[in-house]
Amino acid sequence: MLRGRRGEHRGREAHRGMRGSEDSDESTSRRDGHKQRSARPVTIVVAVAATALLLVLAVVFLNSASSGLCHGCGLTAPLGTALGLRPGSIERNASGTTYLFPIIVDNNTLSAGDLTLEVTNSTYSTIAPASSWTSHLISGENSSVAEYRFATGTWTDGAESVLQPGDEFSLTCPGSVVAGDVFLILSNSPHFTGGVTEPIPAG
Numbered sequence: 001m002l003r004g005r006r007g008e009h010r011g012r013e014a015h016r017g018m019r020g021s022e023d024s025d026e027s028t029s030r031r032d033g034h035k036q037r038s039a040r041p042v043t044i045v046v047a048v049a050a051t052a053l054l055l056v057l058a059v060v061f062l063n064s065a066s067s068g069l070c071h072g073c074g075l076t077a078p079l080g081t082a083l084g085l086r087p088g089s090i091e092r093n094a095s096g097t098t099y100l101f102p103i104i105v106d107n108n109t110l111s112a113g114d115l116t117l118e119v120t121n122s123t124y125s126t127i128a129p130a131s132s133w134t135s136h137l138i139s140g141e142n143s144s145v146a147e148y149r150f151a152t153g154t155w156t157d158g159a160e161s162v163l164q165p166g167d168e169f170s171l172t173c174p175g176s177v178v179a180g181d182v183f184l185i186l187s188n189s190p191h192f193t194g195g196v197t198e199p200i201p202a203g
Contacts (some may be wrong), residue, residue, distance in 0.1 A: 079094065102166075103142060115186065134149060
């Protein structure tokens, strides 16, 4: 009789052990499922943050390139985004008539050697230059820092001079230029394309 009770007691303990094991498995499964559900929002947040960062970097890259500040980016910007010409004035002296064109520069990214100079008529056909035609980059201190010869299309001095706010271009081309002709500056730089123009003033 005692043995029967002991056997019955062992059976109940074994049954409780099996139920405990089942309960433990269910609890572990619930915890694992909770961890998986908790991990999903974190993964989504990380993905959204990474996408937003990439978009910001792309906008910065494109803005820098289009403004001419991103050298080596492989993109070019119009020359007019970095250089502009103000209306010209006339200066007369013993050497003849000189036209002066103040420049507008937003940043110090251009040097004289980055530019090619021409004079055209009102329909932008190039006027053949005489050997005496010259242009100078005049600094804000009113001194020449670079010289350009139209006949050869080269800077004979100061090609490395960086354009600064307050500088101006002088244009001396005696005998061949009339009011309505155009002073044209073209980009020679890998970072900019096109050119800027300003009419020759009357007088």
